Amino acid sequence: MKFGVISFPGSCDDVDALMACARVGEAVALWHADHDLAGVDAVVIPGGFSYGDYLRAGAIARFAPIMTEVIEFAREGGFVMGICNGFQVCCEAGLLPGALLGNVSRRFVCRQVALDVASTRIPFTHGLDASARLSIPVKHTTGRFFAPPELLDRLHASDQVALRYAPGSNPNGSLEDIAAVSNERGNVFGLMPHPEHAVDPLTGSTDGLRLFASLAAAKA
Amino acid sequence: MKARVLVRPKAGILDPQGAAVERALPALGFAGVRDVRVGRLIELEVADPSRLAEMCERLLANPLIEDYEVLLEGAGG
Numbered sequence: 086m087k088f089g090v091i092s093f094p095g096s097c098d099d100v101d102a103l104m105a106c107a108r109v110g111e112a113v114a115l116w117h118a119d120h121d122l123a124g125v126d127a128v129v130i131p132g133g134f135s136y137g138d139y140l141r142a143g144a145i146a147r148f149a150p151i152m153t154e155v156i157e158f159a160r161e162g163g164f165v166m167g168i169c170n171g172f173q174v175c176c177e178a179g180l181l182p183g184a185l186l187g188n189v190s191r192r193f194v195c196r197q198v199a200l201d202v203a204s205t206r207i208p209f210t211h212g213l214d215a216s217a218r219l220s221i222p223v224k225h226t227t228g229r230f231f232a233p234p235e236l237l238d239r240l241h242a243s244d245q246v247a248l249r250y251a252p253g254s255n256p257n258g259s260l261e262d263i264a265a266v267s268n269e270r271g272n273v274f275g276l277m278p279h280p281e282h283a284v285d286p287l288t289g290s291t292d293g294l295r296l297f298a299s300l301a302a303a304k305a
Numbered sequence: 306m307k308a309r310v311l312v313r314p315k316a317g318i319l320d321p322q323g324a325a326v327e328r329a330l331p332a333l334g335f336a337g338v339r340d341v342r343v344g345r346l347i348e349l350e351v352a353d354p355s356r357l358a359e360m361c362e363r364l365l366a367n368p369l370i371e372d373y374e375v376l377l378e379g380a381g382g
């Protein structure tokens with residue numbers, strides 16, 4: 086599978102995401118100001134502080150030139166993975182349901198969290214055991230997933246909650262411990278934890294790589 | 306025309322900033338303060354104020370989590 090990782094001004098996890106993708110497939114860098122997805126099978130919108138998080142996290146990046154192509158790509162069924170700031174961008178762009186609010190603690194949180202798999206319906210989690218517990222780091226200030234009640238009902242009805250923080254591990258006050266969601270079709274996936282930082286035994290866990298490997302095994 | 310847009314967290318959504326301010330005020334001796342909500346003020350000069358609502362819906366606010374209010378200069382705002 087050919088992955089493309091977008092760099093925005095203020096992205097900081099694009100290099101780690103490229104290295105993670107390169108472990109399971111081909112990986113190319115994409116530039117926010119281009120209108121070209123270079124024929125990739127999957128787009129990764131990485132973590133960071135795109136456009137300084139001005140106004141709201143992800144609010145400005147959502148209008149970057151390349152996002153026109155990403156939105157069209159997603160509409161056609163292309164795979165999109167939004168990590169942390171990328172999750173926020175996907176929500177602002179309407180590619181994913183809900184919104185990310187400031188952490189209840191009002192503090193930046195940076196630590197390893199335990200995650201439970203809530204759904205293996207989508208390619209991003211299909212390769213995981215439904216009972217798997219993953220250890221992946223989070224690092225964010227704006228990670229509290231929120232959806233109003235009627236939207237939350239729809240997420241449950243369509244099996245769109247993909248990962249949850251394990252009981253007692255919710256680092257930000259996310260509704261129902263939700264750490265990752267997908268769109269209804271299952272081709273767009275967003276998560277606050279950073280799987281690209283958990284791909285090498287040197288840093289303690291390779292559980293993040295399992296998400297990339299799961300996607301790489303999917304039919305493009 | 307000069308306009309101001311007030312953006313607030315929607316009612317019912319936990320506002321930790323507001324809660325922190327609410328806790329800080331009594332510590333300074335200001336008693337009797339409740340329901341503190343912290344939002345954003347956006348000032349702008351617009352040629353066509355009739356488009357402000359659309360600007361709010363599409364960029365200035367996130368309607369899922371925020372309410373907005375448009376105040377036009379000279380319109381009692």
